[in-house]
Amino acid sequence: MQPITVFRARKILTMSRSQPEATHVAVRDGRVLAVGDLQRVAAWGAYTLDERFAGQVLMPGLVEGHAHLTAGGLAQFAYVGFHPRPAPAGFSWPGCRSVDAVVAQLREAEARLAGDAGRPLLAWGFDPIFFGTERISCEHLDRVSRQRPVVILHASHHLLSVNSAALRAAGIDRDSEIEGVARFANGEPSGELREFAAMFPVLRLIGNGFRAAGTSETGMRLFGELAQRAGVTTSADFGNDPSEEGYAVLQRVTGEDAYPVRLVPGAMSLHGDVSMQEHAQKLRQRMAANTDKLRYGIVKLFADGSIQGFSARLRWPGYYNGHANGIWNTAPQQLARAIDYFHGEGFHLHIHANGDEATEVALDALQATLAKHPRADHRHTLQHCQMADEALLRRMAALGVCANLFTNHLYYWGDAHHDQTMGPDRAHRLNPCASALRLGVPLAIHSDAPITPLAPLFTAWCAVNRVTSSGRVLGADERIGVADALRTITLGAAYTLGLDRDIGSIDIGKRADFCVLDDDPTAVEPMALKDLRVAGTVLGGRATGMA
Numbered sequence: 001m002q003p004i005t006v007f008r009a010r011k012i013l014t015m016s017r018s019q020p021e022a023t024h025v026a027v028r029d030g031r032v033l034a035v036g037d038l039q040r041v042a043a044w045g046a047y048t049l050d051e052r053f054a055g056q057v058l059m060p061g062l063v064e065g066h067a068h069l070t071a072g073g074l075a076q077f078a079y080v081g082f083h084p085r086p087a088p089a090g091f092s093w094p095g096c097r098s099v100d101a102v103v104a105q106l107r108e109a110e111a112r113l114a115g116d117a118g119r120p121l122l123a124w125g126f127d128p129i130f131f132g133t134e135r136i137s138c139e140h141l142d143r144v145s146r147q148r149p150v151v152i153l154h155a156s157h158h159l160l161s162v163n164s165a166a167l168r169a170a171g172i173d174r175d176s177e178i179e180g181v182a183r184f185a186n187g188e189p190s191g192e193l194r195e196f197a198a199m200f201p202v203l204r205l206i207g208n209g210f211r212a213a214g215t216s217e218t219g220m221r222l223f224g225e226l227a228q229r230a231g232v233t234t235s236a237d238f239g240n241d242p243s244e245e246g247y248a249v250l251q252r253v254t255g256e257d258a259y260p261v262r263l264v265p266g267a268m269s270l271h272g273d274v275s276m277q278e279h280a281q282k283l284r285q286r287m288a289a290n291t292d293k294l295r296y297g298i299v300k301l302f303a304d305g306s307i308q309g310f311s312a313r314l315r316w317p318g319y320y321n322g323h324a325n326g327i328w329n330t331a332p333q334q335l336a337r338a339i340d341y342f343h344g345e346g347f348h349l350h351i352h353a354n355g356d357e358a359t360e361v362a363l364d365a366l367q368a369t370l371a372k373h374p375r376a377d378h379r380h381t382l383q384h385c386q387m388a389d390e391a392l393l394r395r396m397a398a399l400g401v402c403a404n405l406f407t408n409h410l411y412y413w414g415d416a417h418h419d420q421t422m423g424p425d426r427a428h429r430l431n432p433c434a435s436a437l438r439l440g441v442p443l444a445i446h447s448d449a450p451i452t453p454l455a456p457l458f459t460a461w462c463a464v465n466r467v468t469s470s471g472r473v474l475g476a477d478e479r480i481g482v483a484d485a486l487r488t489i490t491l492g493a494a495y496t497l498g499l500d501r502d503i504g505s506i507d508i509g510k511r512a513d514f515c516v517l518d519d520d521p522t523a524v525e526p527m528a529l530k531d532l533r534v535a536g537t538v539l540g541g542r543a544t545g546m547a
Contacts, residue, residue, distance in 0.1 A: 004028045004047040005541060006038070011520055013059040015490045015505035025058070027512040030292075030540035035506055052543065056535055057520045059486070060505050061233025061513030062456040065404050065493035066350075066383055066446035068239040069263075072223025073213025074124045074153075074450050078109035081125025081155055083412065083469070086229075086453050088222045099136055102126060106144040106152075113148070120149040120166070120206050124450070127155040128192075129308045129416045135182075138164045138191030151202055153210050155451060156306035157239075160193040162202055167191060170201035180311075180327060195305050195327045211239060215246035220253045227261040228544055230455045231515035231534040234494070234503050236446075238266040238300050238350065238383070242274075247286065254293040260537060260544040262293045262513075264497050266300035266350050276341050283347070292511070292540070297498070299347045301338055302329040304358035307386065307421050308413045312355035314387070320423035326355060336365035343369045348498055349380040350404075356387035363395050370399060379442070381496045386431050387422065393432070393439045402442040402496045405431040407462040408452040414468035428475035433463045437484060444493035445485070457521070460485035461530035482526055512541035 005027045012022040014035060026034040026041040034041040041047070072088070079085055079093040080102045086092050096102045110121050121144065128135050141150045141163035149166035167173070167189055174187045180198030182190045193199045203210075213219045214237075227235055253259055267283050274282075279299075286296040304326050305311025310319060311326040318325055329352075330338065339362070342349055349366075353359045359382060366380060381402040382388075386409060388396070396403060409417070410431060418427040429435070436443045445459050463485045466474050480488075494504030503511050516536040521529055537544045 002029050004033060004044060005050050006041050006047045007050050007053055007058065007514075007538075008038070009053045009058040010055055011057045012506060013057065013486070013520075013522065014507065015060050015487060016507045022506075025506055025512070027541035030512055030542075032506055032508055032510050032512050034508065053516055057517040058506070058514045059517065059521070060490045060515065061503065061537060061539065062231040062489050062515050063493035063497070063499075063504055064227070064230075064232045064235040064446060064449070064454060064456060064489075065444040065496050066238055066406075067235050067449040067454055069214030069219060069223050069237045070210055070239065071214070071226055071450035071454050072221070073216060073219030074210065075222045076213055076218065077210075078105060078121070078123040079125045080105050080123045080152060082127055082130040085125065086455070088225045096126075099131060099134055099140055102136065103140055103143050106141070106150065110144050110148065110150075117148070120151055120209070121145065122151050122153070122206065122209055124153040124210065125155050126152045126161060127308060129413070129420065135190070135192060136161045137184075138162065138167060138189070141191060149205065151206055154309065156309045157451060158195055158306035158309045158311050160199045160202055162191050162193065164191070166202055166205065170205045172201055194309065194311050196302075196329055212246065214239075215249050217249055217253060220249065224260050226449070226454050228537055229534060230457075231517070231537060232261060232454065232456060233513040233515070233537050233539050234262040234264065234497075234499065235454075236264045236266055236298075236497060239268060242267060242282075250294055251289070254291065257542070258544070259293065260539055262295070262503070262539070264295050264298065264499070266298040267296060268300045268302075276338060280342065280345050280347070295499070297348055299342045299349050301335060301342075301349060301351045303335055303351060303353040303362050304355050305329060307354050307409075308416055310421070313357040313361075314355040314422070315357045315360065319421055321420050325357075332361045332365075335361065336368065339365040340369040340372070343375070343378070343380070344373050348378070350383050350496075351380070352383050354384045354386055356389065356392065359385050359388050359392050363392065363399065363401065366399055366401060367395070379496060379498055381444075384448070387426060387429075388432060388436075389429065390435055390439065393436055393441050397440040402444070403436050404444040404446050404493070404496055405433055405436065405463075406448055407431045407433065407445045408447050408459055410462045410466050410474055411469055412452055414474045415470050415472060418468075418472070418474065429478060430474065431463070432475075432478045433480045433484075433488070434478045437480060442492065442495055443488050444496045445488045446493070455530070456489040457532055457534070458530040460489050461526075463488065464526045464529060482522055482529060485529075486521060512538060514538040
């Protein structure tokens with residue numbers, strides 16, 4: 001048994017309704033032993049008083065309920081996104097505000113590869129929706145190189161843009177019959193590849209370098225640094241490298257005492273040649289080796305694609321600008337079979353469903369399987385679920401289905417949704433946090449990093465203020481208060497991951513995981529929430545500091 005350490009803070013926000021605030025927390029064996037004032041926590045016996053946080057505010061370690069380890073791995077490649085972006089080590093990448101700026105950034109990156117002629121040039125973060133009608137094509141990217149494959153992963157991760165060399169090497173030409181291959185008027189591939197079937201030949205060509213980079217040792221350490229700077233002590237990883245090599249790296253790095261974040265992988269199913277039965281068997285094997293910092297048990301399923309990529313599935317009246325409806329990454333019948341199988345096997349399901357048609361199809365399947373195989377407290381979660389109306393939310397509440405809403409979309413793509421994808425009416429109810437809470441849907445919110453930056457306080461700011469990047473307030477009636485928003489990035493997210501017994505609040509018996517802030521988020525103006533400085537984190541009672 002370890003000795004007791006008592007941390008003193010200016011204020012402790014516990015997220016526990018029975019005791020919302022305190023000044024001291026006692027920790028033993030990596031868990032919270034007592035919370036309150038000094039007299040109360042001292043009753044447990046001899047202790048060491050640690051006053052390093054005496055002038056600061058502690059709250060539970062922030063929980064990122066939907067992110068990807070690629071947020072660290074992608075830091076190794078060229079960034080060509082529209083918005084400036086925080087990077088590891090505390091600096092920021094500038095935004096590329098035109099296609100010419102993207103090409104210029106890629107030329108600089110290509111020059112750095114001059115000594116490695118066979119290596120593909122990988123980049124990420126691009127989104128054509130910010131450039132009006134102009135789509136980046138292989139003709140643009142051929143200006144970067146005509147010999148070296150150039151591959152850009154879009155911001156949504158649901159599209160690629162590639163040059164002619166990449167198309168040739170992947171075997172994609174005018175005769176390829178693959179859904180999602182965009183074409184010029186003459187029938188030749190334009191270099192834009194939408195969703196998994198179209199992207200797969202290129203991803204195979206590059207060894208799936210984007211995802212594999214996330215579970216590289218370098219990528220994992222960069223992710224740990226990003227999480228630490230954001231105050232995150234537990235994060236989902238909902239797109240991890242399923243290989244044995246990637247799993248070995250996860251085990252090794254999370255097994256280090258100094259690694260600053262707990263990881264909850266969501267094992268992706270229905271992609272590749274692995275059957276559902278084989279997937280379940282492998283997942284059980286990994287669950288048997290779970291640790292307090294690496295916990296398997298979630299199955300990740302995909303329904304549709306990306307709203308801003310026009311590959312999400314929308315109900316009538318469809319896309320506001322008349323674009324054709326999106327792509328099923330998993331056909332409805334196949335999705336229903338997968339939901340029925342994995343639910344029947346006792347797994348916890350997290351289902352990607354962006355558009356309202358996809359949400360409805362996922363709920364239809366969940367309702368059918370729950371009728372056949374009732375299970376209390378299953379906590380199946382719809383991820384993103386951005387276009388849910390009140391009827392869909394009521395169904396979720398009735399079925400015990402959780403929502404993890406992608407509130408960062410309000411800032412980054414709110415204007416595009418208002419003007420292009422779904423139109424003003426549906427955009428005003430985008431990511432309806434207030435309605436979800438009012439109707440009793442268990443709620444979390446997330447960044448989907450690296451789609452948007454890993455920064456739960458910014459994610460909470462989006463839910464509280466609902467301000468777009470142009471300054472428009474989008475759906476004022478769907479705003480929630482600061483207290484509710486903080487709950488969604490702590491206990492709410494922990495609940496959707498099935499970890500609320502261990503994390504999410506500063507309560508007796510839970511992991512001693514804390515986020516250290518210089519200021520009190522409940523005392524600042526709501527518009528200042530995103531600007532609060534994270535001073536450090538504590539994981540299992542061990543202060544990790546800042547990188």
